[in-house]
Amino acid sequence: METLTLKSIRLKGYHGYYEEEREQGNDFEVDIIFSADLRKAGETDQLEDTIDYQEVLAIIKKVMNGPSLNLIETLAKRIGDQLFEQFSAVSSLKVSVRKLQPPLDVETAYSEITMRWQR
16 A cells, blocks of 8 residues: 655635634645555556546645635545545545644644544
8 A cells, every 4th residue: 555645735715713714814734645556556657547636636625715614624524525535546545734823822833633534
């Protein structure tokens, strides 16, 4: 089983518990880690034998640009559910969503949730 990682995909989103977050937006980062049998892609050098990054990004953007959500937990779950459904060859998936500089009264680099899916 191989691991394919997309790290620190940075997007702006209008999500958060507070109204000003949903109006002004926040910067988010998303990490995706797939476990799948990708040896065939290593042999064939063909995109159809692996996980297409553009398809992954389209799903992430669809969720991030969708309706405003209160929690990063909901963002992670929606992204993960859709990716796990789209890529049936994936045996496990890990999704992390980070909200950069969350609205706290002390300097904080980010808040983060990580969720996992397993077949």
